[in-house]
Amino acid sequence: MASTSLSAGSRLPSLSLPQVLLAAYAVLTVIALVYAASTSSAAFGVYNSQWDGAGELRGIAADAGANVTVGTNVSQYPTTGADGTVAVVLSPEEPYSSRERTRIAEFVQSGGTLVVAEDYRPQGNALLAAVGADARFDGRPVYDNQNYYRNSSFPEATPAGDYPETAGVDTVVLNYGTTVRAGNATTLVNTSEFAYLDTNGNAELDNEEELGSRPVVTSESVGDGRVIAVGDPSVFVNAMLERGDNRRFVRNLLADHEAALLDYSHASSVPPVAAAILAVQRSDALLLFCGVVLVGTLLVFDRRLDERFRDRLRAYRGHDTDPHLSPDSVEQYLRSRHPDWESAQIERVTEAVIKQRSERQRND
Known part of the structure; x- marks a missing residue:
């Protein structure tokens, strides 16, 4: 039997040009809202792909062989068998509570490696003190009028010796960073002897400011673990990874670890969609619930779609x-x-x- 065209009642309604434009605008708006809810513009944000974000950090950790987790809760720090995990904290915006500091200290004591990168906020030093580290961030910007990338606020620092963290690294470029008061920690990276700390904030070398080589990266053993202090979180951002040997240095910090925890529990840089996905991943109950809802929705949609398809097919074939x-x-x-x-x-x-x-x- 020859097939015939669809009946007038079964055809899709024709749309006028204004209706088409309105539909296209609605689709674009939804796409824009979803994109905005799944990305971040916050500095050091792991979901920020702009120059000041750390969007490439996950890729570097994965390339180094680590299983990467974006942490939104301190409970994600392992407190037993942590020797294969490295945790990275980039200039937290809010202080850690006493219970949270205890959790991170247990992580380090049980063999974990904690990397804290800070420049001017006080949370970095509070965290170092809480885990029992000797190193402290100075908090004053460091300048170098002789050895720099673009200007004196981008000083070039060099390895202080042969260490795994500095293997293949000739220079680490800072961006308005600070120095680290090492205490009993081992210095991994130093500024040149022409660096100085800008005490009065005028970005110039004054009589009371002294030239000298100072640590900008230190490492020390705490319990069974290690604490690494980096005097500039900007070393980890997308644009600065391409300066000097920063990318190689960051990769070295993450290498030889089975797991990498990027701690954003005290930063506002995790967008809503990403936060929801991470919450589902952490909860077996939520994951099961979402799976049941998804399967049920697909079954209902498939049934309705099948019924509509059969109706159209019967009309098309002249049944x-x-x-x-x-x-x-x-x-x-x-x-x-x-x-x-x-x-x-x-x-x-x-x-x-x-x-x-x-x-x-x-x-x-």
């Missing part, structure tokens, strides 16, 4: 009309489907359809 239609409705349907038929032909087909339907109902 019987709705058994509940009256003779007048059948005649109207045939006229809409076959406007070229004569009235006598439509009447004969209508009678045949009604007769066939009556016989089928009796047989049933």
Whole structure:
């Protein structure tokens, strides 16, 4: 039987140009809202792909062989068997509570490696003190009028010796960073002897400010673990990874670890969509609930789609009309489907359809 075109009642409604434009605008708006809710513009943000974000940090950790987790809660720090985990904290905005500091200290004591990168905020030093480290961030910006990348606020620092963290690294470029008061910690990276700390904030070398080589990266053993202090969180951002040997240095910090925890529990740089996904990943109950909802939705949608498809297919192939239609409705349907038929032909087909339907109902 030759197929015929869809009936007028089964065709999709035609859209005017304003309607098409409105629909396109709505789609673009939804896409923009989803994108905005899944990205971040916060400095040091792991979901920020701009120059000041740390969007590339996850990729570097993964390339180094680590299983990467973006942490939004301190409870994600392991407190037993942590020797294969490195945790990275980039200039936290809010202080850690006493219970949270205890959790991180247990992580270090049990063998974890904690990397704290800070410049001017006080939370970095509070965290170092809480885990039992000797190193402290100075908090004053360091300048170098002789060895720098673009200007004296981008000083170039060099390795203080042969260490795994500085393997293949010739220079580490800072960006308005600070120095580290090492205490009993080992200095990994130093400024040049022409560096100075800008005490009065005028970005110039004054009489009371002294030139000298100072630590900017230190490492020390605490319990069974290690604490590494980096005097500039900007070393980890996307743009600065391309300066000097920063990328290689960051990769070295993350290498030889099975897991990397990027701690954003005290930063406002995790967007809502990403935070929701991370919450689901952490909770088996939420993951199961979302799975059940998704499967149920797909089943309902598939059933409705199947019913609509079958209705369209029956109409397209010229199958019987709705058994509940009256003779007048059948005649109207045939006229809409076959406007070229004569009235006598439509009447004969209508009678045949009604007769066939009556016989089928009796047989049933």
